[in-house]
Amino acid sequence: MSPITAENSRNFQEFAPIAPAILENLPAIFSSGDSDPSAFIGPGAEQAIKLERGLALIAQCLGVRSDDLFLFSDKYLAFYTGLLGLLSAGNFSTLNYSSIDKKDLLAIIKGLEKSELEKKALPTSLSGQIAFPDLQGDLQTLTILQIRNGETGIWQSNWPTGPLFLDATSAPPLTLTGAIGRSSIPGSAPLPAGWLCALFDSASWGGPRGLYCLAINQRAHWKNPLPTFDPQLSRFGANYGLTLWAAAALEEFKSWNFDQINSANFVIREIVRKEIPEVEIAGSETFDRLSISFLHVPADDLLRRLYSDGFLLDSGSACSPSALEPSHVLTAMGILSHGNVRIRLRPDNSHSAQDLAKSLVKHVKAIREEIF
Amino acid sequence: MGKVIRVDALGTLCPIPIIELSKTMRRFVDEQEFRLESDDVATWSDLKAWARLTKNQVKQIDTNTFEITRGLSDSEAKKAES
Numbered sequence: 075m076s077p078i079t080a081e082n083s084r085n086f087q088e089f090a091p092i093a094p095a096i097l098e099n100l101p102a103i104f105s106s107g108d109s110d111p112s113a114f115i116g117p118g119a120e121q122a123i124k125l126e127r128g129l130a131l132i133a134q135c136l137g138v139r140s141d142d143l144f145l146f147s148d149k150y151l152a153f154y155t156g157l158l159g160l161l162s163a164g165n166f167s168t169l170n171y172s173s174i175d176k177k178d179l180l181a182i183i184k185g186l187e188k189s190e191l192e193k194k195a196l197p198t199s200l201s202g203q204i205a206f207p208d209l210q211g212d213l214q215t216l217t218i219l220q221i222r223n224g225e226t227g228i229w230q231s232n233w234p235t236g237p238l239f240l241d242a243t244s245a246p247p248l249t250l251t252g253a254i255g256r257s258s259i260p261g262s263a264p265l266p267a268g269w270l271c272a273l274f275d276s277a278s279w280g281g282p283r284g285l286y287c288l289a290i291n292q293r294a295h296w297k298n299p300l301p302t303f304d305p306q307l308s309r310f311g312a313n314y315g316l317t318l319w320a321a322a323a324l325e326e327f328k329s330w331n332f333d334q335i336n337s338a339n340f341v342i343r344e345i346v347r348k349e350i351p352e353v354e355i356a357g358s359e360t361f362d363r364l365s366i367s368f369l370h371v372p373a374d375d376l377l378r379r380l381y382s383d384g385f386l387l388d389s390g391s392a393c394s395p396s397a398l399e400p401s402h403v404l405t406a407m408g409i410l411s412h413g414n415v416r417i418r419l420r421p422d423n424s425h426s427a428q429d430l431a432k433s434l435v436k437h438v439k440a441i442r443e444e445i446f
Numbered sequence: 447m448g449k450v451i452r453v454d455a456l457g458t459l460c461p462i463p464i465i466e467l468s469k470t471m472r473r474f475v476d477e478q479e480f481r482l483e484s485d486d487v488a489t490w491s492d493l494k495a496w497a498r499l500t501k502n503q504v505k506q507i508d509t510n511t512f513e514i515t516r517g518l519s520d521s522e523a524k525k526a527e528s
Contacts, residue, residue, distance in 0.1 A: 352499050352500065354499070367495075369464075369496065369499055370465050370468060371461070391460065391461075399488070400460065400487070400491065404491075405488075405491040408491070408494060409495060410492055410495035410496065411488055411491060411495070412460045412464065412492055413461060445465055445469075446468075446469065446472065
């Protein structure tokens with residue numbers, strides 16, 4: 075039996091090897107080095123033109139203006155800059171957020187403890203939907219809207235009104251996918267009307283890790299919250315290579331067969347539900363992500379057994395090798411957090427969705443039989 | 447009122463406390479009341495999910511002590527049916 079490697083494993087983890095079509099473009103992108111794009115002449119000036127083209131493509135796909143877009147290499151810093159910029163310039167008295175928000179955001183909100191801002195944690199249902207209050211006409215309340223949850227793949231089906239800080243870090247571009255959870259029909263959807271700042275993650279469309287796109291709406295009252303001589307964010311803070319890589323990944327993402335991925339998701343759900351009792355599958359229409367929890371099953375044991383069959387998966391359980399506490403998302407939703415596996419579907423792995431489901435069934439049944 | 451069966455899972459980690467509880471309930475099929483002691487951080491949230499999946503009742507007594515009653519209450523059973 076040949077050893078399981080990154081190349082031959084059926085990788086259903088969050089991060090997989092770079093798609094071959096993207097890989098082909100990388101030598102050309104990186105071979106010209108990394109010059110200063112603010113230079114007037116030379117390779118830096120040439121790179122600035124390519125960078126602007128890449129940014130324009132990214133902005134178009136994200137549904138924002140190119141000159142509203144600023145790139146960051148750190149997610150926490152991007153969240154901080156966007157959210158604190160709105161809070162320090164705007165006239166907000168209340169901040170609505172949810173306990174399934176990203177930990178970076180929750181940490182930033184916790185850091186606001188001494189401010190006079192009223193912070194309201196909105197409850198989340200078992201189906202992963204956040205209970206947004208009706209804020210028609212309320213311009214004093216800023217609401218954080220997580221378009222889609224990264225762990226479960228659940229899309230918010232009801233977008234709140236009023237001023238919004240949009241966490242779109244786990245949602246592929248809406249202009250390409252549509253808001254899948256809202257309509258079930260992939261297509262093109264605009265950003266919610268009230269958005270003031272929106273954060274995107276290039277990894278959500280298969281681009282590099284460590285490239286975050288912060289869009290600041292022209293009509294937003296926003297002030298750079300970081301200590302700086304220049305109140306404006308730099309357009310050239312972006313890493314040239316990563317930005318063009320992200321743009322190449324967007325072109326590749328456009329070729330994804332969404333029906334194939336939705337179908338793979340459905341197949342896994344159906345087989346698992348039919349064959350295994352006492353199981354919880356988060357949400358219903360979750361596109362390329364699945365979060366499944368099996369009662370009485372230690373996740374680390376299950377991950378190891380799946381790996382022996384060639385399947386690489388992640389887990390949101392405290393009993394997984396990388397975590398000592400259960401997933402805050404599953405806990406907030408009230409879903410079983412032990413025995414959890416997370417599955418990421420892609421065009422190059424969806425053909426083995428049935429095999430994965432069968433392997434899950436086999437190992438969950440075996441583990442339970444050994445325990446009882 | 448019958449006796450309360452104690453399940454000591456102190457010092458064990460997720461999902462052992464829930465597994466030990468289920469094993470004990472399968473062993474003492476005629477008993478209705480159980481008391482789980484567990485200091486794992488995931489216990490209470492998982493216990494609530496476990497109760498929903500297995501149709502039992504749970505109550506947190508203090509940080510590390512949980513009361514379990516076999517089966518659903520009449521009102522919960524009606525709710526589950528509807």
